[in-house]
Amino acid sequence: MTKTTGDKNIEADEPHWIEWVTGAVSAVIVIAVMVWIAKDAIADRDASPDLVGSFVNVERRSGGYQVQFEVRNKASVTASQVTVRGEVRDGDALLEATDTVVDYVPGHSTATGGLIFQHDPDGKTIHIQATAFNDP
C-alpha cells in the first residue's frame, strides 16, 4: 500500500504478505526469462540463417492454382527479404516458375505465403526453395 500526502508517496512499512508473494513470483519469472535468453546467448549462436521451403497445400482460386508454402529457419539468426521460388515440374521438365519475397523469417521460426500458378500442380511435383535473403 502507498500513502499519498500532497506530492509525496510513502510506501507502507508493514506491507501485506500478498505484496511479497507477488514480488517473489515476479522475480522468479523475470529470472527465468533472463536465464532462457542467456542460455541461447551462450549455446545457440549460428552465423547465418538456415532456410528450408516446404509445400503446405494447393487450392483452386480465381487467379489460378494457389500454392501455400512455409519457410522454416532452422538457425538462430533472422533472415530478411527472403526470396522464395516455386516450380511446377513434370518429371524433369519445368512447366512454370514463380517467386515472391517474404519480409522476415526469424530465427527458429516459420513464415508463410502463397504462389499462384496457371498449371494445375495435380499429379506434378511442386518444388519450393528459398533462393536469396538479406541480413536484417
Next chain:
Amino acid sequence: MEAATNKDHFNSKQFLAGIARGIAGALLFALPMFMTMEMWELGFYMDRNRLLMLMAINIPLLIILSDRVGFEQTSTWRQAIRDASIAYALGIIASALILAAMGVLHVDQSMHEVSGMIAVQAVPASIGAMLGRSQLGGQSDDDGKSDHDDNDDPVSDRETSYAGELFLMAVGALFLNLNVAPTEEMILLSYKMSPWHALVIVASSLALMHGFVYALSFRGSHDLAEGTPSWHAFIRFTLPGYLIAGLISAYCLWTFHRIDDVGITQALIAVVILSFPGAIGAAAARLIL
C-alpha cells in the same frame, strides 16, 4: 462530463469543457498512432477475434481508470461506467474524424476496412480521452482536482491499494507500448539484437524503472518508510511492475500479429525490447496518475 451528476445542476459549459478535454486527450495521446502506417494496415488484416478481444478489454480498463483517476471520493461505479462510455465514444468519433481528415479513410473503402481501422485506433484514443479528462483538467475553478489544493483535499491525501499501484503501472505500460508495438521497428530491433543485447535491456529497464520512482526526486516520487531497505521496494513494486510491462508487451505483440510463428527466444527478445518503453511508462504512471 463530470458536471452531469445531477439534472438540476446540469451545466452545459462544464459538460462541453469536459468533452473538449476528452478530445484534446485523445489527440495528445493517440495522434502518433493515427500517423502510423502499420496501425492503418492492422485495421484491415488484423484477426477479428483479437480485435474484438482488444475492444472488450478496453471497456473494464476505461471503467477502472475512470474510477481511479476521476473524482474517486464522490464517483460511483455508475458514474465511472458513464464516463467510460463517453470516453470510448469520443475515441471512436475522434478516430473516424481524424482518419477521414488525413485521407486515410475513403468513401470507396469497404466497411470491413473502415470499421477495423476505426476500431483499432479508438482503443488508444479512448484511453487518451479518459486521461485527458483527468490530467488536462484541474486548472480551472470548476474542477476540484487542482494541483495546488491544500493537503487536506481528499483527492491529494489518499491511500492507493497495492492492486491500484499495479493497475496504474499497467496503464502506463500499455500507453507507451501501444505507441510502438504496431510498428515494424519493434520486431526488426528484436532481429538485430543478440540475446546479450536483450539481457542488457532487461537490466537497464529494471534500473530505470526503479530510479524513476525512487531515486530521482521527481514530483510525485515515492519514498520508503524510515528504516526500510530499498530492495524491499524493488521486490514489491519494481519487479511486479516490470512483469506487468512484459505481459502487456506480449499481449500487444500478439494482438498485432507480431509474434505469430516466431520462435520462443525471438519472441522473448521482442517482448524485452517492447518492455523497455513499457517499463518507463509504468514508472512514469506511478508518478503522474
